Amino acid sequence: xxxxxxxxxxxxxxxxxxxxxxxxxxxxxPVDNGGDGSRFSPTDLCAxxxxxxxxxxxxxxxxxxxxxxxxxxxxxxxxxxxxxxxRIARLTVAFRAKTSCTDxxxxxxxxxxxxxxxxxxxxxxxxxxxxxxxx
Numbered sequence: 001x002x003x004x005x006x007x008x009x010x011x012x013x014x015x016x017x018x019x020x021x022x023x024x025x026x027x028x029x030p031v032d033n034g035g036d037g038s039r040f041s042p043t044d045l046c047a048x049x050x051x052x053x054x055x056x057x058x059x060x061x062x063x064x065x066x067x068x069x070x071x072x073x074x075x076x077x078x079x080x081x082x083x084x085x086x087r088i089a090r091l092t093v094a095f096r097a098k099t100s101c102t103d104x105x106x107x108x109x110x111x112x113x114x115x116x117x118x119x120x121x122x123x124x125x126x127x128x129x130x131x132x133x134x135x
Contacts, residue, residue, distance in 0.1 A: 003018075003019060004020075006019065012028055012029050012035050013027070014026065014042070025040070025045075026039050027042050028040075028041065030043075030044070032080075043078060043088050046088060046118075047076045047077075048076060049118045050093065050118045050122070050128070051074040052118075053116035053117060053118035054074070054093070054095070054114075054118075055072050055074060055095075055113075057113055057115060057116045058072055058097075058112055058113050061108070062112075065105075065108065067105045068100050068101055069097065069098070069099050069109070070098040070099060070100075071098035071135065072096070073096045074094060074096070076091055076092070076093050077091070077092040077093075078090075079091075087125070087126075088122075088126050089126070089127065090128075091127070091128050091129070092128075092129045092130070093128065093129070093130045094131050094133075095113065095130065095132045096133055097109060097133070097134055097135060098135040106134070109132075110132045114130075
């Protein structure tokens with residue numbers, strides 16, 4: 001079964017409603033693409049989704065594998081292509097794991113993060129660079 005997400009365009013703002021929960025968010029174009037940058041852009045959401053998806057997969061994997069994970073934070077830097085067509089060229093993700101796990105377990109957490117559905121959906125045209133460190 002699919003998930004329904006509704007969208008409404010007003011000016012350059014798109015308001016999105018998540019069908020199952022009713023949660024609402026809005027997007028606007030970034031300044032360098034004719035918008036005011038006052039909210040996430042659609043490509044910002046894509047970048048954020050990569051980090052959120054990977055963190056979620058890591059949390060689920062750690063719980064199943066019995067790997068101690070007290071927390072995980074990340075920062076994603078999105079870089080767009082310099083020439084048309086406009087698209088995401090690179091996503092650089094820095095993960096900081098609050099954990100007492102072994103180095104091998106940390107490698108397993110990092111490997112699990114790379115199985116997130118968002119990353120697997122990006123395709124080969126988007127370079128993903130990631131680093132992992134302990135918090």
